Amino acid sequence: MSLRRLPVYILADCSGSMNGNPIESVKSGIRALHSELMGDPSAVESTYLSVITFDSNAQQIVPLTELSQFNSPDLRAGGTTALGAALKLLSDAIDREVKKNTPEQKGDWKPLIFIFTDGEPTDRWEPAADELKAKRPGNVIAVACGDRAVPEVLKRVTDNVLIMKDMSPDAFKQFFKWVSASIKQTSQKIGGTGAAAPAEGISLPPPPPEIVIHM
Amino acid sequence: MAAAPYFNAKTVEGVEMTFETESIASGGEKVVFFSKQHEHIIGFFHSHLADRLERKRRLEKIIGPFNPTKDGAQANHWKKHFCWPVGIVDSRGVKLPPEFMRRHNLVEPVLGVVVPAYRNNFFFRDRTGSVREKKGRWFTGMKARKLLPDSEKGDFKRYLQVCAVMASAVRRLHFGGLAHSDLSHNNVLIDPKNGDACIIDCDSLVVPGIAPPSVLGTPGYIAPEVLTGTKLPSIETDQHALGVLLYETLMLRHPLQGPKIHSSKSAEEDEALAMGKHALFIENPTDHSNRPNPAPNPSLSAMGSHLQALFLKTFVSGLHHPSGRASAAEWEKALYKTIDLLHPSPNGTEWFPLEPGTPMVCPFTRQRLTSPVPFAQFYRLKGPGAYTHDQASLTVHHNMYIYKWHVFSNVSPMDADREPQGYFSFHQGKWYLVNQTEAQMYVPDSGYVEHGQALEIKQGTQVILSAEHNGRLAIFDFMNP
Numbered sequence: 001m002s003l004r005r006l007p008v009y010i011l012a013d014c015s016g017s018m019n020g021n022p023i024e025s026v027k028s029g030i031r032a033l034h035s036e037l038m039g040d041p042s043a044v045e046s047t048y049l050s051v052i053t054f055d056s057n058a059q060q061i062v063p064l065t066e067l068s069q070f071n072s073p074d075l076r077a078g079g080t081t082a083l084g085a086a087l088k089l090l091s092d093a094i095d096r097e098v099k100k101n102t103p104e105q106k107g108d109w110k111p112l113i114f115i116f117t118d119g120e121p122t123d124r125w126e127p128a129a130d131e132l133k134a135k136r137p138g139n140v141i142a143v144a145c146g147d148r149a150v151p152e153v154l155k156r157v158t159d160n161v162l163i164m165k166d167m168s169p170d171a172f173k174q175f176f177k178w179v180s181a182s183i184k185q186t187s188q189k190i191g192g193t194g195a196a197a198p199a200e201g202i203s204l205p206p207p208p209p210e211i212v213i214h215m
Numbered sequence: 216m217a218a219a220p221y222f223n224a225k226t227v228e229g230v231e232m233t234f235e236t237e238s239i240a241s242g243g244e245k246v247v248f249f250s251k252q253h254e255h256i257i258g259f260f261h262s263h264l265a266d267r268l269e270r271k272r273r274l275e276k277i278i279g280p281f282n283p284t285k286d287g288a289q290a291n292h293w294k295k296h297f298c299w300p301v302g303i304v305d306s307r308g309v310k311l312p313p314e315f316m317r318r319h320n321l322v323e324p325v326l327g328v329v330v331p332a333y334r335n336n337f338f339f340r341d342r343t344g345s346v347r348e349k350k351g352r353w354f355t356g357m358k359a360r361k362l363l364p365d366s367e368k369g370d371f372k373r374y375l376q377v378c379a380v381m382a383s384a385v386r387r388l389h390f391g392g393l394a395h396s397d398l399s400h401n402n403v404l405i406d407p408k409n410g411d412a413c414i415i416d417c418d419s420l421v422v423p424g425i426a427p428p429s430v431l432g433t434p435g436y437i438a439p440e441v442l443t444g445t446k447l448p449s450i451e452t453d454q455h456a457l458g459v460l461l462y463e464t465l466m467l468r469h470p471l472q473g474p475k476i477h478s479s480k481s482a483e484e485d486e487a488l489a490m491g492k493h494a495l496f497i498e499n500p501t502d503h504s505n506r507p508n509p510a511p512n513p514s515l516s517a518m519g520s521h522l523q524a525l526f527l528k529t530f531v532s533g534l535h536h537p538s539g540r541a542s543a544a545e546w547e548k549a550l551y552k553t554i555d556l557l558h559p560s561p562n563g564t565e566w567f568p569l570e571p572g573t574p575m576v577c578p579f580t581r582q583r584l585t586s587p588v589p590f591a592q593f594y595r596l597k598g599p600g601a602y603t604h605d606q607a608s609l610t611v612h613h614n615m616y617i618y619k620w621h622v623f624s625n626v627s628p629m630d631a632d633r634e635p636q637g638y639f640s641f642h643q644g645k646w647y648l649v650n651q652t653e654a655q656m657y658v659p660d661s662g663y664v665e666h667g668q669a670l671e672i673k674q675g676t677q678v679i680l681s682a683e684h685n686g687r688l689a690i691f692d693f694m695n696p
Contacts, residue, residue: 041352041359
């Protein structure tokens, strides 16, 4: 099969408000996501995972890594919500890590990017959001978690905004299951889309009932 | 957490069944549940189906008049190699709680399809007790394959057997006028350890008289003319997908994914052209612009003359001309003929097709054979005393058995018993064929070889393998290193 990679970036909010159950749920969610994907040969072939966390700063704690080499990171919650810094870091990581399609080389598939945050950004996030939306480096799905997240902020990053009011461990579990189903489906469906579907759009499985699409 | 561990359903056909409420998986189209005894699986289609009525009608035809697993002498054989739907469940047959419906994205009226659970040998089982289906992609994907235990991988002979099973199953579908429309390594289970295969996801078959399904197939397997939007899935587009499946299974690479760049705009656009409008076989004998460097191993020529001819037919002359592709029946025959050409590698770990004109080197182990190898051409009686070539031949190795499909011109390996009719032996520097048929073998101008007797095989030896009706004439030659 093709050597093209499907890069997947997960941007996780690790600010102080995530402390306790939520951060533990995210940790086990990423672990479950990895083990679920390892059970799917198409995902094993193409998927590369990266994790970017943000609190008072942003950090790429796992660079883009082949699925079978990926180790789930340890996450800690604390600090504020530097979403802007995370978006800037994402943009740089994509420039650096994702192989471009040129007349000389076969590049990677369009990255799949999942962002979730439970609060309002505390840094100057607008320029980074605008830049990302203008650049469209991949298919971005943003999730506003809990009561304090502001879907309108995420709308400035992407048109695909989901709302997950419930932050219980089970809701996170369902969320990561859906992320894994989305990656699996994309890893199977990437390729010759041709006339069947426009290259721009991706179709993901319907999100679980805990998550609603923000219109 | 769901309250009840089970729910009951009655199929349209009138069978009562009990299923677990905890789903096993949820895909793009369906969410699936085990029956209580894990003998069946039910899949409910997600959300609202625009073509619900059509799907139901299609399923009724698949389960009814177009069902190869129901009647006929070979029904039990096909049950093994298809995961064929056995029942439909609609809203009259099942009442599901609202919370359950919501959780699984189901809406009234529901539509579910019941299929048998896969056979045991199609699951990996590891020490932790986790269970995984043996989708073909595990064996053909370079990274996925590395994660498998060696004991699961099988040798080249087993892959040819896997391919023969896949080709025969597709041949059976096409014989009945059905097209699968979504053949891919995600929709076949293979067991190379035992040379076994099973086609799954048979609910979107193209049934004559019913509109084709909305599914166009899986990328990488969709025929160029479907990608360019000029044709819909059909038997001819299945023939393309089957060619890709077989090429991947035998060569562990994709026939159209080479280095040629078709668009630098995006991976998606490049791939659409590489699989569609500009599709070009990586081993095209005249146009080398999509050829990988270094050259892939094994090369197409290492597959033997029969398979080489069909791959060229499917991926060169038939790639953009659907009527020129090899049929499933042709593949099946070619695969059995290739199995007859197999010779063990010198170290005994692999098998490779060997016939006159090919190098006497195993392409997998790169080891060279150092002694002459006998090779038989088969002829059948055409008229009194007149024989004609039977389009069959056999590469001989030590301790090799021959079967009825070798001895008789009217027996096919697909339906013959596996009772040995003789064997070859290399003994004290000489080659022998030992007769185990019920009848005599006959050497023209020389005499009979009785049951249990051995005939020495030399350059030019001629023997009629059975004095009974339809016994073939074998003429031996030697391939010399």
